[in-house]
Amino acid sequence: MKKKSLIMATCVALALVLGLAGAAMAAKGGQTKYATGPFSYDPALAGEAMFLGNVGGPVSANFTIYAPSGGTSFPSGDTAPASIRVFGIEKVADADGNPLLTPEDIPLDSALGILIAGAFALTPNSNTFIPGSFIRVSVSVANPPVSASEYGDYIVTMKAQSPGSGVGVGSGSRFKLSLRAATQTDTTPPTVVINSPADGSSPILGPIAVSITANDPVEGTGVASISAKVSSAGSAVTDQVIPLTIAPAPIVPAGTDALGSGTFNPFGGTGPNGTTLLDAFDATTPSGIGSYTLEASASDAVGNTSAPVTSGFQVKYDIQFTKQDFNTNGQPKNFTAQFKFTVKRSSTTSDGAFMFDKTVTVKLVRTSDNFVVSTHVYGVGDIKDNVQIDSTPVYQTNFVKGIVFGATLPDPTQYKAELWFKDVDGTLVKQAESDPGTF
Numbered sequence: 139m140k141k142k143s144l145i146m147a148t149c150v151a152l153a154l155v156l157g158l159a160g161a162a163m164a165a166k167g168g169q170t171k172y173a174t175g176p177f178s179y180d181p182a183l184a185g186e187a188m189f190l191g192n193v194g195g196p197v198s199a200n201f202t203i204y205a206p207s208g209g210t211s212f213p214s215g216d217t218a219p220a221s222i223r224v225f226g227i228e229k230v231a232d233a234d235g236n237p238l239l240t241p242e243d244i245p246l247d248s249a250l251g252i253l254i255a256g257a258f259a260l261t262p263n264s265n266t267f268i269p270g271s272f273i274r275v276s277v278s279v280a281n282p283p284v285s286a287s288e289y290g291d292y293i294v295t296m297k298a299q300s301p302g303s304g305v306g307v308g309s310g311s312r313f314k315l316s317l318r319a320a321t322q323t324d325t326t327p328p329t330v331v332i333n334s335p336a337d338g339s340s341p342i343l344g345p346i347a348v349s350i351t352a353n354d355p356v357e358g359t360g361v362a363s364i365s366a367k368v369s370s371a372g373s374a375v376t377d378q379v380i381p382l383t384i385a386p387a388p389i390v391p392a393g394t395d396a397l398g399s400g401t402f403n404p405f406g407g408t409g410p411n412g413t414t415l416l417d418a419f420d421a422t423t424p425s426g427i428g429s430y431t432l433e434a435s436a437s438d439a440v441g442n443t444s445a446p447v448t449s450g451f452q453v454k455y456d457i458q459f460t461k462q463d464f465n466t467n468g469q470p471k472n473f474t475a476q477f478k479f480t481v482k483r484s485s486t487t488s489d490g491a492f493m494f495d496k497t498v499t500v501k502l503v504r505t506s507d508n509f510v511v512s513t514h515v516y517g518v519g520d521i522k523d524n525v526q527i528d529s530t531p532v533y534q535t536n537f538v539k540g541i542v543f544g545a546t547l548p549d550p551t552q553y554k555a556e557l558w559f560k561d562v563d564g565t566l567v568k569q570a571e572s573d574p575g576t577f
């Protein structure tokens with residue numbers, strides 16, 4: 139009996155050895171190499187934020203999760219589908235930031251745990267890993283609405299978990315969340331400076347960089363937000379909010395510059411509008427040239443908000459004359475002032491496209507007193523009476539002395555052409571003028 143079981147044990151052992159040898163041979167043949175080990179994370183501390191009272195946030199952070207490598211498959215299969223979430227919360231300091239002797243575990247299913255975990259939005263919150271793959275996770279941390287009795291410092295651990303895959307959760311990436319009482323000592327709002335667009339500047343039609351610097355004076359609570367909005371002089375554009383990216387991420391400590399960056403895109407600055415005669419701007423759909431005001435303000439972490447700071451700027455076309463001739467050959471009634479010009483949006487912030495704008499108005503102006511002697515508007519008729527846009531494309535119009543003045547021709551006099559277009563508010567604004575000439 140004893141001998142028989144010994145033989146059986148030997149057989150089992152032999153079978154195991156043969157089995158292992160088989161697996162080893164398979165591995166040697168390159169069929170299956172296993173990636174083993176837990177997920178790993180970089181950085182170990184994804185970020186930290188301090189919220190004072192119920193103001194401020196959200197704060198951004200990110201970290202990267204790496205699946206184990208070293209093989210073509212996990213022990214359990216080719217992929218490891220994982221959820222990515224808050225995995226644990228520990229309270230490590232009291233409401234004044236004094237470290238606790240023993241960190242306190244906050245269960246995820248407790249009221250406090252639900253509040254804190256709920257303040258963390260992870261993108262993505264799931265991923266299917268293959269061996270050696272990784273994924274970058276964006277974290278947005280809002281100010282969790284905890285009661286004052288729960289103020290303190292919390293270490294929140296985020297992990298990937300793939301049950302049954304044989305890949306361990308690993309140590310995770312951490313975020314330090316400091317929840318403190320609102321201080322009543324900071325009553326000074328941040329300072330705000332608009333860097334771009336500069337006050338009085340005239341950017342060419344196209345996306346316009348918006349840049350704002352805010353700084354909360356020390357001993358302040360730091361810059362929590364910067365806001366910007368744009369309005370046109372005639373209110374066709376009213377309080378258009380410009381989304382800003384703030385660097386470094388708020389709350390930006392007192393005394394440190396917070397830089398808000400965004401873009402204002404006036405109508406027609408990009409895209410198809412105005413780029414063909416079919417899509418031409420007209421009086422009912424004018425382009426985005428015109429007079430605008432950018433208004434910016436910033437708030438600190440306890441909600442002190444600066445008075446608005448403004449910058450006024452004029453968005454214009456890029457206009458180039460390709461012809462500006464005052465022709466005095468033949469009889470005076472046939473003397474002709476001839477103009478051709480191109481109208482484009484910015485070639486640096488946009489594509490430099492030719493802009494078709496039927497609100498074009500060319501005024502022939504006597505230079506001595508700015509008296510308008512003739513006005514031509516867009517039309518497909520005679521070039522002596524209309525501003526045409528030909529297929530070049532180019533804008534063109536001619537003023538013939540005998541047509542402008544009739545039978546009684548003045549002596550040769552100096553004139554210039556003024557080019558006017560309707561702006562975003564429907565207001566006719568001068569965009570360019572020719573060199574003066576005499577006919």
Ligand SMILES: [Ca+2]
Nearest residue numbers: 326358359438
């Ligand atoms: Ca302040």
